[in-house]
Amino acid sequence: MKQWLDEQLSQRRAQHLYRSRRELQSAQAPEVTIDGQNFLAFCSNDYLGLANHPQVVEAFVAAAKHYGVGSGASHLVCGHSREHHALEQELAAFTGRDRTLLFSTGFMANLGVINALVGAGDSIFEDKLNHASLLDGGLSSGAKFQRFLHNDVAQLERKLAAAEAQKKLVVVDGVFSMDGDLAPVHELARICDQHRAWLMVDDAHGFGVLGKNGGGVAEHFNLNQDQLPVLMGTLGKSFGTFGAFIAGSDALIETLIQLARTYIYTTALPPAVAAASRVSLQLLQTEHWRREKLRALIQRFRAGVEQLGLPLMASSTPIQPIMVGDAETALAWSSQLAAQGILVTAIRPPTVAAGSARLRVTLSAAHTEAQVDRLLDALSQLVRKTDCAE
Numbered sequence: 001m002k003q004w005l006d007e008q009l010s011q012r013r014a015q016h017l018y019r020s021r022r023e024l025q026s027a028q029a030p031e032v033t034i035d036g037q038n039f040l041a042f043c044s045n046d047y048l049g050l051a052n053h054p055q056v057v058e059a060f061v062a063a064a065k066h067y068g069v070g071s072g073a074s075h076l077v078c079g080h081s082r083e084h085h086a087l088e089q090e091l092a093a094f095t096g097r098d099r100t101l102l103f104s105t106g107f108m109a110n111l112g113v114i115n116a117l118v119g120a121g122d123s124i125f126e127d128k129l130n131h132a133s134l135l136d137g138g139l140s141s142g143a144k145f146q147r148f149l150h151n152d153v154a155q156l157e158r159k160l161a162a163a164e165a166q167k168k169l170v171v172v173d174g175v176f177s178m179d180g181d182l183a184p185v186h187e188l189a190r191i192c193d194q195h196r197a198w199l200m201v202d203d204a205h206g207f208g209v210l211g212k213n214g215g216g217v218a219e220h221f222n223l224n225q226d227q228l229p230v231l232m233g234t235l236g237k238s239f240g241t242f243g244a245f246i247a248g249s250d251a252l253i254e255t256l257i258q259l260a261r262t263y264i265y266t267t268a269l270p271p272a273v274a275a276a277s278r279v280s281l282q283l284l285q286t287e288h289w290r291r292e293k294l295r296a297l298i299q300r301f302r303a304g305v306e307q308l309g310l311p312l313m314a315s316s317t318p319i320q321p322i323m324v325g326d327a328e329t330a331l332a333w334s335s336q337l338a339a340q341g342i343l344v345t346a347i348r349p350p351t352v353a354a355g356s357a358r359l360r361v362t363l364s365a366a367h368t369e370a371q372v373d374r375l376l377d378a379l380s381q382l383v384r385k386t387d388c389a390e
């Protein structure tokens, strides 16, 4: 076994695909401490700056004092607390759906829902750039698994028309996690309706950011429960906490409670996480300035990068990848930025396609204009260095 493991690891190193972790010694914020050194971070998904908000932290502490830390059991045994229940109801009001159901992570929500809805004899259609959890959900479901080219509605429509399956489920990311662009969810809803297919959107990166009230792609495209019947959101990104939820009809939620294995057979989120998420949800809906500030920072960043002549994706979200190409250069750029005290993650295959390695810059309402300018300055030094080397 050891020989095989060692070979795997050295192969990854040789291909510049080796992954490693950093140990954070501070709270999640634009400025973080790692190994005693301060960095300006552009890699967290805490888009609204709520992960370290005093009211969110206070709610967490108060609930931990009341409920303890662990939930003690799965929801269906005796782990479902009043905080979980209240959060589910508030998320239902927020999303405009009949009900919502909490899952312990987004990965588990996706696996659970897809496997509960489709199986052998059915067909599932997924965008090529869908998140790994959606792809794994589709592959493990037993349904006929088909991928369509990124955001290619016409190709999907041809596949839907040709499919003879009883049930057809179309699944996309609302905001694509590595590119930052949006799925054309309104068009997908239209063709799903025409082809009697069900539509599921994973809006992990849209909630909190898109829509006037942070209602994500559903609010952005104004899609109701009939048009978009399976809506998934995570709490670990804009909410700044942890966990995930599915929003939909009463019948969908009841079905998931009966069938979704990743709901039934796992420990419920700590009640304190639910309590903290309730406060986040309030802040996320009422503090519009966070979305406005984020939007302004995104524009500032894009204008600066365009001036430097670096290639960006067509993204209006806080996910702003700078396309680099090969994994080695992406890694080198990420370490050169780190040497200047700036953290930006290099995203390499297999997370993205070969030849499309990138620096994945993520912006947050917690950043200041001066911090964005510092990143732009560091990037301009990289560009100058690269130009000189060529």
Ligand code: PMP
Pocket: 104, 105, 106, 107, 108, 110, 131, 133, 173, 177, 202, 204, 205, 234, 235, 236, 243, 244
């Ligand atoms: N879906 C998408 C699009 C994601 O980006 C992520 C997290 N990176 C997940 C699902 C998984 O969510 P969680 O981290 O809560 O497991």
